[in-house]
Amino acid sequence: MSDVFEGYERQYCELSTNLTRKSNSASLLPHGDDKKGKLGEIKSGIDEADVLIRKMDLEARSLQPSAKATCLAKLREYKSDLNQLKKEFKRVSSPDVNQSAREELMESGMADPHSVSTDQRERLAMSVERLDQSSDRIRESRRTMMETEELGVSILQDLSQQRQTLLHSHSKLHGVDEAIDKSKKVLTAMSRRMTRNKWIVTSVIIALILAIILIISFKLSH
Numbered sequence: 001m002s003d004v005f006e007g008y009e010r011q012y013c014e015l016s017t018n019l020t021r022k023s024n025s026a027s028l029l030p031h032g033d034d035k036k037g038k039l040g041e042i043k044s045g046i047d048e049a050d051v052l053i054r055k056m057d058l059e060a061r062s063l064q065p066s067a068k069a070t071c072l073a074k075l076r077e078y079k080s081d082l083n084q085l086k087k088e089f090k091r092v093s094s095p096d097v098n099q100s101a102r103e104e105l106m107e108s109g110m111a112d113p114h115s116v117s118t119d120q121r122e123r124l125a126m127s128v129e130r131l132d133q134s135s136d137r138i139r140e141s142r143r144t145m146m147e148t149e150e151l152g153v154s155i156l157q158d159l160s161q162q163r164q165t166l167l168h169s170h171s172k173l174h175g176v177d178e179a180i181d182k183s184k185k186v187l188t189a190m191s192r193r194m195t196r197n198k199w200i201v202t203s204v205i206i207a208l209i210l211a212i213i214l215i216i217s218f219k220l221s222h
Helices: 003-026 033-061 065-093 097-107 118-221
Strands: none
Touching: 003 033, 003 065, 033 065
16 A cells, blocks of 8 residues: 555545534534634635545556555545535535524434534544544554664665675785785796796806816817
């Protein structure tokens, strides 16, 4: 489930619950400035609910198929709920709603002006239930997010340790490379010395041979 969708969902459930309460209250008010102000609040809230529905629709259609189907199913319920709120607003806004509402209350024996009809109570209870469910889902999402964050931190720590190990190994390899380079230089120098000594020995031997030949020739001539 998308965190963005759940955020919109929670806002809508809270708004729907609040609008239901305001509609119930407005239906019992006499026509006047108080009722006009309450109806203005309800109209503004319904407009805000429309915006939230459109946002949820866009977000749901951008999700993967599995999550998309679940979100669209919920969205249909919220659209139906919003239609009911609009119908209730239209009823409350009608000029004779106050008198008829009072007559219904008096006939049913309910003297409390804040009492509501069975249908209104049921819709209010459903809105509260959806709000509670949304809160539970958000808490679960947060718990999962925290667990994921902790796992991410643990992975980053492991990667950091592995990086340090690799850097240490690289440093050792660099030292080995330097030792090999020094050994190559020593062997090259030794090879050059051996070659030079070889030529010196050869020259000495040739000189001795020539000296012996000269000595022998000198003796033979006398």
